[in-house]
Amino acid sequence: MHVRKLMLAAAMSIACQLQFAGFDNGKIAWFDNGKVAWADSGKPYTGNPEAYNAFNQGRTLLINGDAAHAAGYFKKAIELDPNFGVAESNYGVSLSALGDKRGAIEHLKKATTIEPGTAMFWDNLAVGYQAEGDLDSAAQVYEHYLQISPGAADRAKVQAWLNNYHKGRIKGTENATTPDYAASIKPPWMRWNFNQMPLKVFIGSGVGVPGFQPAFVDLIPTACNDWSRPMQGKLSFVPVDNPNNADITIEWTHDLSRAKDPGEGGHTQTWGEQGRLAHVQMIILTNDPTTTVRMTPQRMSWILHHEIGHALGLSGHSPDPDDAMYYNVPPTAMVRYATLTNRDLNTLAKYYGLSN
Numbered sequence: 001m002h003v004r005k006l007m008l009a010a011a012m013s014i015a016c017q018l019q020f021a022g023f024d025n026g027k028i029a030w031f032d033n034g035k036v037a038w039a040d041s042g043k044p045y046t047g048n049p050e051a052y053n054a055f056n057q058g059r060t061l062l063i064n065g066d067a068a069h070a071a072g073y074f075k076k077a078i079e080l081d082p083n084f085g086v087a088e089s090n091y092g093v094s095l096s097a098l099g100d101k102r103g104a105i106e107h108l109k110k111a112t113t114i115e116p117g118t119a120m121f122w123d124n125l126a127v128g129y130q131a132e133g134d135l136d137s138a139a140q141v142y143e144h145y146l147q148i149s150p151g152a153a154d155r156a157k158v159q160a161w162l163n164n165y166h167k168g169r170i171k172g173t174e175n176a177t178t179p180d181y182a183a184s185i186k187p188p189w190m191r192w193n194f195n196q197m198p199l200k201v202f203i204g205s206g207v208g209v210p211g212f213q214p215a216f217v218d219l220i221p222t223a224c225n226d227w228s229r230p231m232q233g234k235l236s237f238v239p240v241d242n243p244n245n246a247d248i249t250i251e252w253t254h255d256l257s258r259a260k261d262p263g264e265g266g267h268t269q270t271w272g273e274q275g276r277l278a279h280v281q282m283i284i285l286t287n288d289p290t291t292t293v294r295m296t297p298q299r300m301s302w303i304l305h306h307e308i309g310h311a312l313g314l315s316g317h318s319p320d321p322d323d324a325m326y327y328n329v330p331p332t333a334m335v336r337y338a339t340l341t342n343r344d345l346n347t348l349a350k351y352y353g354l355s356n
């Protein structure tokens with residue numbers, strides 16, 4: 001494989017930025033082992049054991065991806081204790097996952113009113129605004145979040161998101177009026193030749209890699225099939241056992257330095273020449289650079305869909321938070337498996353010269 005790579009003329013790298021803040025398991029795990037923790041403001045979260053119990057049940061359900069039932073428990077918790085900020089915030093997270101974006105904002109905002117000193121609630125509110133497509137409000141809330149939490153673990157990611165926003169690279173769902181985002185795809189514009197099909201995919205072993213879950217591997221065929229859907233049968237994949245004759249190799253790693261940028265959830269490197277892709281190496285991180293974010297199969301499915309988009313030659317990002325090729329993993333990634341939007345599919349079809 002190394003020899004083959006050296007023989008290829010141009011090595012181009014696609015830096016993939018999967019920045020994300022909020023709505024993650026680490027931040028929902030607010031109570032430690034059943035002990036009542038304390039908010040940033042120094043107040044106890046709740047003095048009501050029944051409310052605490054309802055909150056804890058909701059938390060467990062949400063971590064396991066059951067937002068619908070989780071929402072019911074969080075609702076009960078805030079009815080029992082109207083000043084239960086973390087229950088408000090997680091109720092908002094649940095509603096967002098269920099598609100009730102307006103309701104989500106209401107409760108995410110309420111949490112920041114109850115405890116304005118708790119940085120996580122502002123973080124969640126910013127993500128809620130992103131889900132709603134109100135990026136101006138998201139940016140304002142992020143600025144405030146960075147102000148009140150200078151030591152935030154995801155500071156670099158939030159800053160990068162703000163930079164992209166200020167440069168006009170992130171536009172929001174309401175501005176995503178075009179049927180594709182082909183204009184956002186950047187050079188080197190390399191594509192697989194249809195004569196090369198099926199693309200041979202080698203998936204490395206994750207055994208012994210900290211954070212690796214066998215379920216991650218099963219997500220790869222789904223991601224490949226999702227991307228091949230608009231391609232009129234011209235794009236196909238086949239697993240192979242030998243990395244040396246693979247077109248695409250996928251490697252799992254826990255080592256953050258293997259990704260080009262420490263803020264990235266994965267790194268996809270492409271080799272080829274004269275517009276033709278010849279080899280792609282995907283390095284997938286089994287843990288998030290933000291230590292408070294727990295990797296779940298749902299979250300991994302977004303990373304894999306995104307990286308495979310790059311592996312097919314899409315060397316750019318969508319400005320729309322709903323698209324898989326957005327800069328960020330979307331807010332609902334924790335509880336919902338990845339899907340591709342029509343814009344994702346249209347973009348790939350257009351990129352390969354096919355009308356969808």
Ligand SMILES: [Zn+2]
Nearest residue numbers: 015016017018
């Ligand atoms: Zn990317």
